[in-house]
Amino acid sequence: MFNSRLVKRYFLIVFVVILFALAALYGITDWVMNDSVQSQIQYRDELIARTLGKRLGLTFQSVISNLRHVAPYVYSPKKEQPFYVSEMERIFAYDPIYLFIQAYDRNGNPTVRVPDKRFPSPLRLDSVHHRLKWSKTHYISGLTVLPDGTKTIAIAYPALDQKGRYRGGVVAYLNLETLSAYLEEFSIGREGVNIVIDREGNIIGHSNRRDIGKSLNRHPVFQYLRKDRFGLWKGNIADQEMVIAYRPLSMGQMGLIVGESTQQAATPVHHVRMLLLQGFLGVMLLALFLTLVGTSRVVKPVLGLIRQVNEYQRGLRKKFAPVDTKDELQDLSTVLAQMADELTEKERRLFYILESIPYAVITTDPEGRITTFNKGAEKLTLFRREEVIGKPIFELPLKRHKEEFVSWKTLREGRSFEEVESYLLDKEKKKHDVRIYSSLFRGGDDKTIGAIVVIRDVGEIKQLERYLKQSERLASLGQLTAGIAHEIKNPLSIIQAAVEAIRLEMNQTPVNRKEIDELTADIQETVQRMNRLLTDFLMLAKGKENPRPEMIDLVTVIEEFIGLIRKKFSDQGIEVQADYGRDAAWVRADKDHLVQVLLNIALNSLQAMEDGGGRFHLRLLEKENVWQIEIEDTGKGIPESQIQWIFDPLFSTKAEGTGMGLAIAHEIISRHNGRIWASSTVHKGTTLFIQLPKGRREEKSS
Secondary structure, X not given: OOOOHHHHHHHHHHHHHHHHHHHHHHHHHHHHHHHHHHHHHHHHHHHHHHHHHHHHHHHHHHHHHHHHHHHHHHOOOOOOHHHHHHHHHHHHHHOOOXXXXXXXXXXXXXXXXXXXXXXXXXXXXXXXXXXXXXXXXXXXXXXXXXXOOOEEOEEEEEEEOOOOOEEEEEEEEEOHHHHHHHHHHOOXXXXXXXXXXXXXXXXXXXXOHHHXXXXXXXXXXXXXXXXXOOEEEEEEOOOOEEEEEEEEOOXXXXXXXXXXXXXXXXXXXXXXXXXXXXXXXXXXXXXXXXXXXXXXXXXXXXXXXXXHHHHHHOOOOOOOOOXXXXXXXXXXXXXXXXXXXXXXXXXXXXXXXXXXXXXXXXXEOOOOEEEEEOHHHHHHHOOOHHHHOXXXXXXXXXXXXXXXXXXXXXXXXXXXXXXXXXXXXXXOOOEEEEEEEEEEEEOOOOOEEEEEEEEXXXXXXXXXXXXXXXXXXXXHHHHHHHHHHHHHHHHHHHHHHHHHHHHHHHHOOOOOHHHXXXXXXXXXXXXXXXXXXXXXXXXXXXXXXXXXXXXXXXXXXXHHHHHHHHHHHXXXXXXXXXXXXOOOOEEEEOHHHHXXXXXXXXXXXXXXXXXXXXXXXXXXXXXXXXXXXXXXXXXXXXXXXXXXXXXXXXXXXXXXXXXXXXXXXXXXXXXXXXXXXXXXXXXXXXXXXXXXXXXXXXXXXX
C-alpha cells in the first residue's frame, strides 16, 4: 500500500502544504527575530563608534595640549630649557602613546629629542616644518614611516612667541601599537574589528595589529568617510564579511570603522533559530504521520481497484471483482466490470476486422514503434508479428533508407500520404511494387498518438497496366495510321492534279510559265506539309528516348523558353509575362522535351492571337507534391465541345494545322509521370495546365 502512487501523491500534497505553512511561519518568525537583532547590532555598533570616536578625540586633544605646554622650549632662554625637557620626559613616561617627542628650530633643524632615540639616517621634518610655518596651528599627519621602518603618525604644534612669530615647533610621534591596543579594548567579541584610517585611506590603528599600514583607499567605506559621511555598511572588509559602523573623526581628517563579522553578529539568533527549527520539524513529522495513517485507510479500497486495472491491462484478469464498500467506490467497480466486458468484445471485433483486410495494415506509436501488424502484413513482408511488435518500423529492412518510410515522414511532417507509389522489400529481399496510404492517429486532445500505414501490393496491377498501355498504344498507332493515310490521300490528289495540269500546259504553245510556277509552288507546299505531318507522326509513334533524365530547374527552363519566344511575340504586339515566385523549382526530366512542350503550346497561342495584340502569361505554382505550370493566352479560345479532343493526334481547330503539337506535348508529359489539361472560354482565351512531380536538389548528382 505504501508503494501506491495515490498514497504517495496525497502524502506529497499534504507534505508540501504542511512544509509550506511551517516554512512560512518559521520564515516570518526568523525574519522578525533577525530584524530585531539586526537593529540591536546596529545600535550597539553606532554607540561603540561614537564612544570610541570621543575617546580617540580626547587622546589626540591630550597630545596637542601636552605639546602646547612644552612648545616654549624652542624660543625660551637656555636656563629655562631643562624645565621643558623634563616636562617632555614626564609626558613620555606618563603616556605610552608616545614613541618620542622632537623639537626643532625656526629653520626646521632638530634640537632636542625625548627620549634620545637614534636612527640610521636623519629624521626629515621638512613637511611638518612647512605646514606649521604657514598654518601656525596644530597638525596631524597621515601614516608616516620613520628611518628605522617604524610606522607612526605625527602630531605637531607650532612654537609662537609673545608677538605671534613662528620660532619652530614640537612634534610627537605616536606609538600605533598602543593606539591599536586602545582600539582592541573596545572590540566587539572575538571577531570584532576597530580600525582608524588616515586621510589617504591607510590603516593607522587596527585591533589586529598586523593590518597596520594596509590601505583601504579603494574601499567604498573610505569614499564615504572622505565625504564626511557616517552610517552602517555590510560587506567584505579586510578579507572578511562584516557589519560595520563608520564615522569621520573631528581631528586630523581621519575615519573610524567599528564592526564585527556577520557570523558573530548572527550568533545571538542561532540558538533561538535552532530551537524553532526543532519544534517545527517535530510538528511536521507528527502531522505527516497522522496524514499517512488517515490516507492509507481511505485509499485502500481505491488501491484494490487499481490493482485489478493493472492486472486487466497485463492480460492477467478478464473480469473485475466488485469492491464491497457500500458507497460510490462499489458503484465504480461495477461500472469498470461492464466497461471491461465491452472493451474485450470491441477488441475481439477489431482484431477480426484487421485480420480480414487483404492489405497490410501496420500501426505505430509516436516514436515509430510497431503496435499492430495484421495477417496481410505478415503475408506481404514474410515477417511474423511476434518478430516486429515493439520494434521501430524503420529498423526493419523494408526500405533501403530510413527517409523512404512513409510512416516516418507522416510522424515527422505531421501530414497524411495517399496513393504513394513505392516499393517494399520482404524478409527474403524480394522487391514488391506497392501503393501506400499513411495518416496520423490523434487523441481526444488532438495530440498525436501514432500513425497507421496501409500497404497494397500492386505488382500484378502494374503488370496489367503495362499490358493495357501496350494495347492502347497499338490501338492508337492503328488509329493514327488510318488518320495519316486519310491525311496523305488529299495532298496526293492535289499533287496528282497539279502534275496533270503541268503536263497539259507543257503541251500547249506558247507555255504559260506563270501558271506552271504556281502549280509547282502548290506541289512544293503540299509536299512540305506532308513532310511535317510524317515527322510529327514518327515522333509521336516512336518518341525520343530519355535514357538519362536529370534534375533540372523549371525556373531556368522557363527563362530560357521566354528568351526564345519574346521577340516573336513582340513582333506580333503580344505582351509576354512570367511569374515564378521562387528562385528554383527542381524536377527530374528531359530539358529538351519540356522546351518542346512549351514551344508547341506557345505556337498554338501565337496562332490564336494572329490578329495582333493580346497577352501571353506564364505562371509557376507550388502544389503539395507537384509543380504546376499555367500558360494563359487571350486568343480566340476553344469551344467547349472541342476542348476534350485537342490532345488527340490529327485533331486541329485550324485549317492549316496538323493536329500533332498538343498530342506530342501530352505524350511527353505523360512519360514524365505528369498531367496536362486545358480550360478555355471562347473569345477570351485558353489556359493550359501542366503538373510535374517535385524533385530534390540533392538528387542532382544521383
